[in-house]
Amino acid sequence: MHTRIRFILAWALLAPILATADELPDGDEIASRVNARDEGLAVARNLTMQMTDRRGKTRTRKTRGFRKYYGDEKRTVIFYLEPSNVKGTAFLTWDYPDIDKDDDQWLYLPAMRKVRRISASDRGDYFLGTDLTYEDIKLETRISINDYKRRTIGESKVDGHHCYLLESIPVDDETARELGYGKVVQCVDGEIWMVRRARFWDTKGKPLKTVYFRDIRQVQGIWTQHRIEVENHKTGHRTLFLFSDVDYRHGVSDELFTRNALRRGL
Amino acid sequence: MSCLPGMPFAVVCEQRSRYFVVPLVVGISMALPTFGADIDSSHVLSGRSAVGIEETGTQLLDLSWRPKVQWRFEDGGRLTGIARLRFQAEPGTRPGDIERGSYASISRPALIGDNAELELREFFYERSLGDWYLTLGKQQVVWGKADGLKVLDVVNPQSFREFILEDFDQSRIPLWTVNAEYAFSDRSGNDWTLQLLWIPDQTYHALPKRGATYAFTSPRLIPQTPPGIDIQLNDPQRPVRVIRDSDAGLRLTGFLDGWDLTLNYLYQYDNQPALHQQLQPGPTVVITPRYHRTHVLGGTFSRAFGDWVLRGEIGYFTNRFFLTDDLHDDDGVAQSAELSYVLGLDWSGITDTFISGQLFQSRLTNYQTGFIRPEVDTSFTFLVRRMFWNDTLTTEVLWIVNTNDGDGLIRPKVSYDLDDNLEVWVGLDVFYGNRQGLFGQFTDNDRVLLGVKLGL
Numbered sequence: 070m071h072t073r074i075r076f077i078l079a080w081a082l083l084a085p086i087l088a089t090a091d092e093l094p095d096g097d098e099i100a101s102r103v104n105a106r107d108e109g110l111a112v113a114r115n116l117t118m119q120m121t122d123r124r125g126k127t128r129t130r131k132t133r134g135f136r137k138y139y140g141d142e143k144r145t146v147i148f149y150l151e152p153s154n155v156k157g158t159a160f161l162t163w164d165y166p167d168i169d170k171d172d173d174q175w176l177y178l179p180a181m182r183k184v185r186r187i188s189a190s191d192r193g194d195y196f197l198g199t200d201l202t203y204e205d206i207k208l209e210t211r212i213s214i215n216d217y218k219r220r221t222i223g224e225s226k227v228d229g230h231h232c233y234l235l236e237s238i239p240v241d242d243e244t245a246r247e248l249g250y251g252k253v254v255q256c257v258d259g260e261i262w263m264v265r266r267a268r269f270w271d272t273k274g275k276p277l278k279t280v281y282f283r284d285i286r287q288v289q290g291i292w293t294q295h296r297i298e299v300e301n302h303k304t305g306h307r308t309l310f311l312f313s314d315v316d317y318r319h320g321v322s323d324e325l326f327t328r329n330a331l332r333r334g335l
Numbered sequence: 336m337s338c339l340p341g342m343p344f345a346v347v348c349e350q351r352s353r354y355f356v357v358p359l360v361v362g363i364s365m366a367l368p369t370f371g372a373d374i375d376s377s378h379v380l381s382g383r384s385a386v387g388i389e390e391t392g393t394q395l396l397d398l399s400w401r402p403k404v405q406w407r408f409e410d411g412g413r414l415t416g417i418a419r420l421r422f423q424a425e426p427g428t429r430p431g432d433i434e435r436g437s438y439a440s441i442s443r444p445a446l447i448g449d450n451a452e453l454e455l456r457e458f459f460y461e462r463s464l465g466d467w468y469l470t471l472g473k474q475q476v477v478w479g480k481a482d483g484l485k486v487l488d489v490v491n492p493q494s495f496r497e498f499i500l501e502d503f504d505q506s507r508i509p510l511w512t513v514n515a516e517y518a519f520s521d522r523s524g525n526d527w528t529l530q531l532l533w534i535p536d537q538t539y540h541a542l543p544k545r546g547a548t549y550a551f552t553s554p555r556l557i558p559q560t561p562p563g564i565d566i567q568l569n570d571p572q573r574p575v576r577v578i579r580d581s582d583a584g585l586r587l588t589g590f591l592d593g594w595d596l597t598l599n600y601l602y603q604y605d606n607q608p609a610l611h612q613q614l615q616p617g618p619t620v621v622i623t624p625r626y627h628r629t630h631v632l633g634g635t636f637s638r639a640f641g642d643w644v645l646r647g648e649i650g651y652f653t654n655r656f657f658l659t660d661d662l663h664d665d666d667g668v669a670q671s672a673e674l675s676y677v678l679g680l681d682w683s684g685i686t687d688t689f690i691s692g693q694l695f696q697s698r699l700t701n702y703q704t705g706f707i708r709p710e711v712d713t714s715f716t717f718l719v720r721r722m723f724w725n726d727t728l729t730t731e732v733l734w735i736v737n738t739n740d741g742d743g744l745i746r747p748k749v750s751y752d753l754d755d756n757l758e759v760w761v762g763l764d765v766f767y768g769n770r771q772g773l774f775g776q777f778t779d780n781d782r783v784l785l786g787v788k789l790g791l
Contacts, residue, residue, distance in 0.1 A: 122724070154756055154790040173593065249686065304725070328590075329468070
C-alpha cells in the first residue's frame with residue numbers, strides 16, 4: 070500500500086482515540102466542576118457510622134449533622150446521639166475560604182462539660198475513630214484545591230458509571246505530612262460531577278485506604294451520596310457511613326453552629 | 336434539722352429527702368412510656384476498685400448506677416433528670432466519711448445505711464424564649480478553661496471524697512440554679528452570650544471527715560496543734576437564708592478575631608470554709624468552719640495557632656481566708672485577696688497524640704506574716720495522651736507538680752473500649768513529696784485502680 074494511504078488509514082483509526090485523550094478534562098477543571106456542584110445552601114441529615122475492626126467486631130455511632138454556607142464560609146456541626154458513652158459529644162467547625170486563615174474548630178465532650186477549642190491542624194487525624202480524617206469530613210464531597218497539584222490520568226468505571234481518573238499529589242512534603250496522604254486518585258463521575266471512588270496512598274507511597282461513594286441519588290434536586298464505604302488497607306479497619314433523612318429544603322437555624330448549641334445538644 | 340422556707344422546688348427536710356429522691360429516681364429511670372414518645376432514657380453502670388500500694392488492701396470499692404431521663408415537650412422545652420445510686424464498701428471512702436453539714440438539705444444525698452447514698456444529681460427544665468435560653472433547676476455550671484485544677488470552675492462546689500482524683504463531672508456538686516443566657520450580636524456582627532446566674536442553694540465543698548482516707552492533714556488546710564492539746568471540730572456555720580445568702584453571677588462569652596473570650600463575675604460564699612479557731616480550757620482548740628462572701632472577677636481566653644492551642648484563665652477573689660500561725664492573730668485565720676491564673680498550651684502535632692502543659696499560680700495580694708501557705712504558690716501540669724486502634728485504646732499520663740513543696744501526683748491510665756458501651760480501664764495514682772504539701776499529704780494513699788463502665 071502506498072505509504073501515504075497507509076498513513077491516512079492509520080490516522081483515521083487512531084484519531085478518535087487521540088481525540089478522546091485530548092478531550093479528557095483538565096484536572097483542575099474536574100476539581101472546579103466538582104466544587105461548583107450544587108450542595109444546597111444548608112442541609113440536615115442523620116449519619117450512622119459503623120466501624121469494623123480486622124476481627125470483624127463492629128461499633129456503631131448514630132449522629133445528626135448540619136451544614137450551612139455563609140457566602141464562601143462553611144459551618145458544619147455533628148451531634149452524637151448513640152451509644153450512651155459518646156452521646157452528647159459534638160463537633161463544630163467553621164471553614165473559611167481564605168487559605169491563610171486556619172479553620173476554627175470546637176469539640177464538646179460531655180464528661181468534661183466544656184466546649185474545648187481544638188487545633189485545626191489536626192486535619193490528618195482520624196475523625197473520632199473512623200477511617201476518614203478531619204479533613205475528609207470537612208471536605209465532604211468537595212476537592213481540596215490548594216493542598217494538591219492534580220492531573221487527569223485516564224478513565225475508568227465504578228459500579229457501572231464512567232468516570233475520570235483524577236490524580237492529586239500534595240503540593241509539598243509538609244502538606245503531605247499534615248494530610249497523611251502521599252497521593253490520591255479519585256474517580257469522578259463526569260455526568261453528575263461527584264467522586265465515586267477514591268484511593269489513597271500514604272506519604273511513603275504505600276496503599277492506605279479505598280473509599281467508595283455509593284447510593285448516589287437526587288434528594289430535592291441535589292445529587293446526594295447515602296453510603297460511604299472506607300477500607301483502611303494498613304489496619305484492616307473499615308467504616309461504613311450511612312446517610313438518611315437528608316433535607317435541603319427546610320433550612321437550618323444559625324443557632325446550631327454555635328458553641329452554646331454544642332453544650333446544649335439536640 | 337430544719338426545713339428551708341421559700342424554695343421553689345422540693346421543699347423537704349433532710350429526714351424526708353430520701354423519700355423525695357427515691358420515687359423521683361425510680362420514675363425517671365423507668366422512663367414511663369405513658370408520658371408519650373418524647374422520652375429518652377439511658378443508664379450508666381460503673382465500678383471502680385482500688386488497691387493501696389504502700390498500705391496494701393482494698394482502698395476503694397465503688398459501684399454506681401446513674402439513670403438519666405429526658406422529656407421533650409412540644410414547645411421545645413426539655414426536662415432532664417439524672418440520679419446516682421452509689422455503693423461504697425471500704426471504710427474511709429464511704430458516704431458517711433464525708434462531712435454532710437456543708438450541704439443544704441434540699442441538695443444533700445440521702446444515706447442508705449452506712450455504705451450507700453442516693454442523690455438527685457441534676458433535675459432541670461430548659462428551653463429557649465426568643466433570644467433567651469433558660470435552664471432552671473439543679474444543674475452544673477462549668478466555667479474556665481483549665482484541666483485538672485480549678486481557677487474559675489467555682490460556681491459549683493466539689494466533693495473531696497477522693498481529693499481531686501474523681502472525675503470532676505462526678506465530684507462537682509450540682510446546685511439549684513436559675514441560669515438565663517441572652518444571645519446578641521454587636522455592630523460588627525460578632526456573637527455574644529450573656530449568662531446570668533442566681534443560685535439560692537447554700538451547699539459548699541464536701542470535705543472528708545477526720546480519719547477518712549482522703550482527710551486533709553496538710554498544715555496549709557488544717558490547723559496543727561502541739562501534742563496534748565485536743566481538737567474539737569464544730570459543725571460548720573453554713574449560711575441558711577435562702578434569698579439573702581444566695582450566690583449570683585454573670586458571664587459574657589464572645590468570639591473575636593479567632594479568640595474565644597469570656598468575662599466572669601461571681602458573688603458567692605467561698606466554697607471552702609475558713610477554719611476559725613479558739614483555745615479553750617482543757618486545753619482544747621475549738622475549730623468552727625465559717626463561710627465568707629467573696630467577689631470573683633475573672634476572664635478566660637483560648638485560640639488555635641496551627642498545631643497549638645493557647646488557653647488561659649484568671650480569677651481575682653476579693654476575700655479569702657488562710658491559716659496563720661501569727662501569735663497576734665486571735666482565731667488562726669487571716670484575710671487576703673487572691674489572684675489565681677493558669678496558662679495552658681496544647682499541642683497536636685503528632686497524629687492521634689495530644690500533649691498539654693499548664694502553669695498555675697496563686698498570689699496573695701495581702702500576704703501577712705504567719706501565713707502557712709506561701710505568698711506565691713506555683714504548680715505545673717503535664718498531660719500526654721495517645722489514641723490507638725481507631726480510638727478504642729487510650730493511653731495517658733497526667734503529672735501535677737507543686738514547685739513550692741516539691742510534691743505532686745502522677746496518674747498513668749490505659750482505657751479500652753471493649754464494645755460500643757463497655758469500657759474497661761486500669762490506672763495508677765501516685766502521690767509523692769513533702770507530706771506537708773497538698774499532694775504529699777496523701778503519700779500513703781498510692782493506689783492501683785481497675786474500672787469498668789457500662790452504658791445502657
